[in-house]
Amino acid sequence: MGGGGCEDTGMGRKLTGQQVSDAVGDLGWRFVLETLQTSVLVGSLVEAVAVSARVVEAAGADADEHLHVDLRGDRVVLGVHGARDAGLGPREIDLARRISTAVAEAGLRTDAVGRGVPGRSVHLLEIAIDAVDIGRVRPFWKAVLDYVDAPGAAGPEDPIVDPLGQGPAVWFQQMDRPRPERNRIHLDVSVPHDEAEKRIAAAVAAGGRVVSADSAPAFWVLADVEGNEACVSTWQGRDD
CATH class of the missing domain: 3.10.180.10 (2,3-Dihydroxybiphenyl 1,2-Dioxygenase, domain 1)
Incomplete structure (x- = not known):
């Protein structure tokens, strides 16, 4: 990634690791291996499916190209990635924000590190x-x-x-x-x-x-x- 700045190509500009981390940290996401990662704790696979449907709806047209979803009976693991090798920019940050908002509206939260709960941090x-x-x-x-x-x-x-x-x-x-x-x-x-x-x-x-x-x-x-x-x-x- 570039130094302290970024390539300005509008919504597609590539941000530095520090910029990405700062933008998503308070949302319960973490920047890991050129992607954004988080998880949502759920009580059943049925709830995991419902949460995933809400997340995909929030992602809209960005879902197919930028979103990865892994459903389990106790959690939904989510990943947001750039298009091909384009890196992460404002578009992906906005997508993470929309997802966290949709999850919060369901009474749940995005949490990448999982402190105080069973399991481990995302990796x-x-x-x-x-x-x-x-x-x-x-x-x-x-x-x-x-x-x-x-x-x-x-x-x-x-x-x-x-x-x-x-x-x-x-x-x-x-x-x-x-x-x-x-x-x-x-x-x-x-x-x-x-x-x-x-x-x-x-x-x-x-x-x-x-x-x-x-x-x-x-x-x-x-x-x-x-x-x-x-x-x-x-x-x-x-x-x-």
Whole structure:
């Protein structure tokens, strides 16, 4: 994303991570992995369906291109994303506001972090695979997962994604030499910026350790007791 400003193209202008986070934080949304994420606690699947219908109605013409809805018996998880690789701008912020208003009118609320309630904060998961020859490795993972190229993919190093949007994206990290002594597949857990320290502390308390905080708050590298690694990531520290 750009520095302190934004590209002014009207309603389609791309905002910085800080601008997006500031705009939606009080609404119960969080900026996670280039999307807006929140959830709504419900008492049944029937209520989840009713809430989802209300949300889709509030989204109107923006629903198909910008809204993701995941229904469960205890909650509805909502995601708002930009069109293709356009990033997030005023249009997506306005959509989040309309959704939160519609949810509030039903006597419920949008809540991304879920403090004091069962479950966890919203997050998005990616799988990273280290490879010396990405061009040869990538087709295997695409085939075995039955994934497709990410929208806008232009080369062999681009991510592959679940066409149904259910599984985590898989991306490939270039290695300059084989590294058999360490794991070569790790998880990237993108969390709300104000949940990262809590998630890291829980992992350390569970026997893990912080391998590196050199790139924090963009990401911290953690490992379990056997050295298997995962990254906890946020949007912070990524604006140029």
